[in-house]
Amino acid sequence: xxxxxxxxxxxxxxxxxxxxxxxDIGSSQQIxxxxxTEIKAHKKPVPYLGGAAIFLSFCVGLAVYTFYASRVxxxxxxxxxGSLVIVTLGFLDDLYRLSPAVxxxxxxxxxxxxxxxxxxxxxxxxxxWLNIGLTFLxxxxxxxxxNIIDIMDGLSAGVTFIAGATFLFVALPSGQALVLSLSAAIxxxxxxxxxxxxxxxxxxxxxxxALFIGFILAAIxxxxxxxxxxxxxxxxxxxxxxxxxxDTCLVxxxxxxxxxxxLYGSNDHFALRLEACGIKQKHTxxxxxxxxxxxxxxxxxxxxxxxxxAIFTYILVLITSLIxxxxxxxVKVRRGQNPS
Numbered sequence: 001x002x003x004x005x006x007x008x009x010x011x012x013x014x015x016x017x018x019x020x021x022x023x024d025i026g027s028s029q030q031i032x033x034x035x036x037t038e039i040k041a042h043k044k045p046v047p048y049l050g051g052a053a054i055f056l057s058f059c060v061g062l063a064v065y066t067f068y069a070s071r072v073x074x075x076x077x078x079x080x081x082g083s084l085v086i087v088t089l090g091f092l093d094d095l096y097r098l099s100p101a102v103x104x105x106x107x108x109x110x111x112x113x114x115x116x117x118x119x120x121x122x123x124x125x126x127x128x129w130l131n132i133g134l135t136f137l138x139x140x141x142x143x144x145x146x147n148i149i150d151i152m153d154g155l156s157a158g159v160t161f162i163a164g165a166t167f168l169f170v171a172l173p174s175g176q177a178l179v180l181s182l183s184a185a186i187x188x189x190x191x192x193x194x195x196x197x198x199x200x201x202x203x204x205x206x207x208x209x210a211l212f213i214g215f216i217l218a219a220i221x222x223x224x225x226x227x228x229x230x231x232x233x234x235x236x237x238x239x240x241x242x243x244x245x246x247d248t249c250l251v252x253x254x255x256x257x258x259x260x261x262x263l264y265g266s267n268d269h270f271a272l273r274l275e276a277c278g279i280k281q282k283h284t285x286x287x288x289x290x291x292x293x294x295x296x297x298x299x300x301x302x303x304x305x306x307x308x309x310a311i312f313t314y315i316l317v318l319i320t321s322l323i324x325x326x327x328x329x330x331v332k333v334r335r336g337q338n339p340s
Contacts, residue, residue: 001172003068004168004180006068007065007184008185008187009188011057011060011187011188011189012189012191014056014060014061014192015188016195017192018056019050019192019193019197020203022047023047023196023203024047026049026203030045032046033045033047033048033204033206046201046204047203047204048203048208049203050196050197050203050205050206051087051094051212052209053192053193054189054190054193054212054213055083055087055209055212057185057192058212058216059080061185061188062076065184069177073177073178075178076181078113078119079114079117079119079216082111082113082219083212083216085109085110085113086106086143086212087211088106089103089107089211090211090212091207091208093207093208093211094208104140110139110143111140114135114139114219115132115135119219119222120135121138121222123234138218138221138222139215141245142218142244143211143214144211146159146160146210146244147210148244148248148251149244149247149269149271150209151271152199152271152272152275153197153198153199153200154199154201155271156205156209156210156213157194158198158292159244159289160186160190160213160217161187161191161194162292162296163217163241163292163296166299167182167221170226170299170300171183171224174228176223176224179220182220186216190213193205193209198285199282199285214244217241226303227303228303229303229305230302230310232302232310232314233302233303235302236299236300236302236303237299239298239314239317240296242291242295242321243270243288243291243295246270247270247271250268250269250328251268251269251270253325270288274288274328276332276333277331298316
């Protein structure tokens with residue numbers, strides 16, 4: 001247990017130190033997010049090299065774990081190589097605004113890297129081809145979902161910290177070393193960054209950071225085991241990552257119903273609809289943090305109770321989500337649309 005605390009602390013320390021350095025580099029090199037559309041709430045350019053600080057801090061934390069373990073886990077190597085592909089994509093997209101087709105192609109490549117290193121779904125009652133297909137759907141979906149919710153100061157980083165902490169606590173009883181080390185590293189990396197990203201943000205993580213944390217959370221979910229008590233606990237990652245999944249589904253459905261392209265951004269996100277109800281931005285983020293914690297607790301319960309208790313938990317969350325979605329769809333938000 002001590003080694004995971006060390007991994008967390010090292011990642012946290014490096015992130016806390018590196019984030020202001022990359023903030024200054026971003027400002028000096030004009031690698032900034034300019035508020036050039038009505039969707040963007042900030043009033044002045046904000047540097048968005050935070051993703052570099054998160055990624056490097058995450059890697060340093062894992063280097064500590066690798067030194068302790070005296071070997072590089074085969075799956076860990078695949079996750080690091082896949083994340084390098086994602087980080088490169090995010091950096092280039094931040095600079096040049098790549099087309100959706102190019103971004104999707106590179107993301108597919110990152111999933112192929114995972115699969116080549118044996119990191120994919122292995123549901124024993126499903127055929128191999130379906131496990132592979134679901135792996136593509138899961139990793140691509142979660143990778144982009146974290147990017148989609150990165151629309152408010154401190155939101156993506158805080159959600160990632162809570163999700164990572166939940167993965168860690170779910171893995172503790174069974175001592176899943178790779179999951180514990182990955183979770184500890186990502187928690188430390190985003191928490192150090194959050195000090196500078198919370199409202200009013202001094203730096204953004206950019207696509208480089210948002211895509212990276214989504215990719216890592218998706219990979220952690222693939223590595224973790226949930227079914228020691230009941231088989232339906234396999235669905236627990238849907239609760240742990242409930243906020244990004246929910247927001248993605250909500251905006252896609254509402255954009256399609258409104259005749260908009262779901263690949264383009266607009267002010268119809270879960271967080272922005274809460275804010276449109278008159279809730280201050282900081283309080284909106286706190287509310288979403290609380291929901292993440294509740295969902296994390298629900299996921300933990302689903303892994304510890306019998307199958308009937310787990311089914312009840314999932315149904316309760318589903319009904320609550322549907323009611324919330326119907327209520328939020330009635331909230332009026334500002335119009336506007338720009339490529340995301």
